[in-house]
Amino acid sequence: MRSMSHAAGRILPLRLHHGTLNAVILPTVLGFNEGVRAAAYARIRQAMGLPDDVDLAVEIERMNKKIGLPGLLSAMGLATDLINGMVSHPMSDLANRTNPGRSAPRSMWVCFARPCDANRRRPEYLATLMMEG
Numbered sequence: 109m110r111s112m113s114h115a116a117g118r119i120l121p122l123r124l125h126h127g128t129l130n131a132v133i134l135p136t137v138l139g140f141n142e143g144v145r146a147a148a149y150a151r152i153r154q155a156m157g158l159p160d161d162v163d164l165a166v167e168i169e170r171m172n173k174k175i176g177l178p179g180l181l182s183a184m185g186l187a188t189d190l191i192n193g194m195v196s197h198p199m200s201d202l203a204n205r206t207n208p209g210r211s212a213p214r215s216m217w218v219c220f221a222r223p224c225d226a227n228r229r230r231p232e233y234l235a236t237l238m239m240e241g
Contacts, residue, residue, distance in 0.1 A: 110130065110201075110203035111197070111198035111201035111202075111203040111204035111207075112129070112133050112137070112194075112198050112216070112219060112220065113126050113129035113130050113133060114126075114197065114198070114201050114203065115194040115195075115197035115198050115201070115220075116129050116133075116181065116186055116194060116220075117129060118194075118197065119186070119190065119194075122184070122185045122186065124184055124185070124186065128177060128178070128184065129181070129184075131168075131172050131177050132172065132177065132178060132179070132180070132181055132184070132223055133181070133219070133223055134165075134168050135164075135165035135166070135168045135169045135172075135223070136165070136219050136222045136223050137207075137219065138164045138165040138168060139165045139222075140215070140219055141207065141208050142164075142165075144208045145208050149164055152164060180223055180224060180225070181220075181223045181224045182224045182225065186224055187224070188221060188224045188225055191217055191220045191221055191224065192217075194220055195213050195216045195217050195220065196213070198216055199213060199216065
């Protein structure tokens with residue numbers, strides 16, 4: 109997530125806020141890593157006082173909306189046509205090395221595309237593209 113925020117934050121004309129980028133990207137990263145971090149996610153749900161079956165990504169999106177954060181990166185001015193130029197940066201960012209899920213260029217592209225475009229927010233979209241590699 110932080111490596112993605114670093115990549116998006118490098119687009120100088122936009123001057124995007126790092127913390128807001130993290131919050132908007134977080135639901136996608138939670139969805140991406142869920143299969144490899146089930147035990148950690150259970151602890152997070154418990155710490156947040158949530159039932160075991162709550163989707164953390166959906167809960168974070170709900171919380172973001174409640175405090176007035178944008179729901180999409182595109183609402184912050186980050187259009188999907190900028191994604192190709194951002195994909196390579198997280199691949200070499202030190203913050204990406206601690207991500208539990210595999211971070212290939214294709215998966216990074218998908219993780220940027222999902223929070224940019226409302227049509228790509230559905231979990232089945234992310235799962236399908238992740239399987240394509």
